[in-house]
Amino acid sequence: MAKYLLLKHYRGAPAAVNDVPMDQWTPEEISAHIQYMNDFAARLEKSGEFVDGQALAPEGAWVRYDGEGRPPVTDGPFAETKDLIAGWMVIDVDSYERAVELAGELSAAPGAGGKPIHEWLEVRPFLAAPPTIAE
C-alpha cells in the first residue's frame, strides 16, 4: 500500500477544460458537484482507500521567524500570482496506477452545464517509512 496526496488548486494549476467559476453555475449544478464529491469520498471509504480530505480557505499569510525575542514576521494576503491550494484528499492505494485512476475520477466531477470540469489535480506520493527488509 502507498499513500498519495491529491491536491486541488484555486489557482496555479493549468486551466481546466470546463473552466467556469462556480458562482456562474446554476444552483443545481453546484448541488450535483457537491454530491459527486461526497459520493466519491464515501466510495473510497467503503473500498478502504480513504485516509483524509480537507478544504482550505483561500486566505492565508506567509510567516517566518524573525530572530530571538521578536514576534514572527507575517506577510499577507497572498499575491495574485501565488499558487493556491484549495484542498486535498489523502488516499492509501495499491499502486500508482490506482492513484492516477482515482485522481481522474475526481477530476471528472461535474461543473457548468453538468459537464465534467476536467480539472488538473496534482498527485504526489508520500515518502514512506523505510521497509524492514532493505537488502
Next chain:
Amino acid sequence: MDEVLLRSLTPTVLGILVRRGADFAAAEDAVQDALLEAARVWPADPPRDAKSWLVTVAWRKFLDQVRADAARRRRENRVEEEPAPGPAPAVDDTLQLYFLCAHPSLTPSSAVALTLRAVGGLTTRQIAQAYLVPEATMAQRISRAKRTVSGVRFDQPGDVATVLRVLYLVFNEGYSGDIDLAAEAIRLTRQLAAQVDHPEVAGLLALMLLHHARRATRTAPDGSLVPLAAQDRGRWDTELIAEGVRILQAALARDRLGEFQAQAAIAALHADAPTAEETDWVQIVEWYDELARLTDSPIVRLNRAVALGEADGPRAGLAALAALDTALPRHTAVAAYLHERDGDLVTAARLYAEAAGKAPSLAERDYLTRQAARLNALHRH
C-alpha cells in the same frame, strides 16, 4: 442501564473519591477505568445499585494505582493506613467539579476536554473523535489540564460564568463521532441547573433547547444549510420550544438579565413566529440592543444590523452595517443579503461570491456560492 445514565453518575462518583482524600487527577483516572469496566460488565451482570458499584470499583482502581505507585516509591506503609471507604457523603460535589474543569487557568480547549471527561464521563477516544484529533493528542491535552488544576482547592466556589462559557463551546462546536455534543451539552447544563440556582444557567439552558428544537430543519438531506427563514417550521420540536420558553420566562422574571437570557429571548421570538414573515423583528432589535449593552460585542452589532434590516427595511440595515468594521466575520455575507433585499442583485451576487471566499466553514461556503449562483442565473435570463 443506558450509557447516558451511567455517565450521569460520573461527577458524583468522582466527587466522593476526592472527598475521601484521593487527589483529583488520580481519582479521575480511576473513575474513567470504572466506567469502562461498567460498560464491559453490566450488560451481562447489572448491579443493583449502580452508584455504589461505581464508587467501590473506582475506589479499588484508585487504591491499586496508589499501591503500584507506592511500591515503586517504597511508601507502602503510609498508604496501608488510609481509612477504609466509608459511606458516601451526603454533599454532592458535582458543582465543584464543574468549577474545577472550567478553571480560568485552563485554555478553552483544555477546559472543554476536561469537562467532557470528568463531568460528562466520555472516554478520551470519544472526545478525540468529536474534535477530529488523534486520541494520543486528546489524552495529552486532558492530562496536561489535570496537572494545571492539580493545585486548585476543591472546596472553593468558582465563577459560574466560566462554566457557562465552556458548556456554550461544547454546544456550539465540535464534529460528529458517536457522541452528539449538542445533546451532551444540554445534559451537562441541565445537571448544572439542578445544582445551582442562577438565571444565566437557566438562560443558557433555554438558549440550547430553543436552538436544538430547530436542529432537524437546519440542514437539507444533502447536508446543505437551510437558513432560518426557509426552515420547515412544522418540523421544529414544539416540546423543546415550550420547555425553553418556560425556563426562560422564569429566569427573566428574576430581573437579573445576562447575555444568555438575552440570546435565548431572541431565539424564543424566532421560535414563536408561525412563519418567517410574522417574526417580531422590532422586539428582536430591542433584544440586540440589550445584548450590545451587556457584551459590547461587534458580532452582536452585526446581527443587530440584520434584524434592523428586517424591522426598518434593508436601507436601515445597510446604514447600521456601514458603521461596522468590514473585517468582521460574515460582514460581507450580511452586506450581500441586505443588498439583495434592497433589490440590487448585481451587487448582492458579487458580495455573495466574495463572502464565499471568506466563509469559515464548508457548509457556509457552499451556501453562499449557491446564493451567488442563484442571483447570477436570474441575471442571465
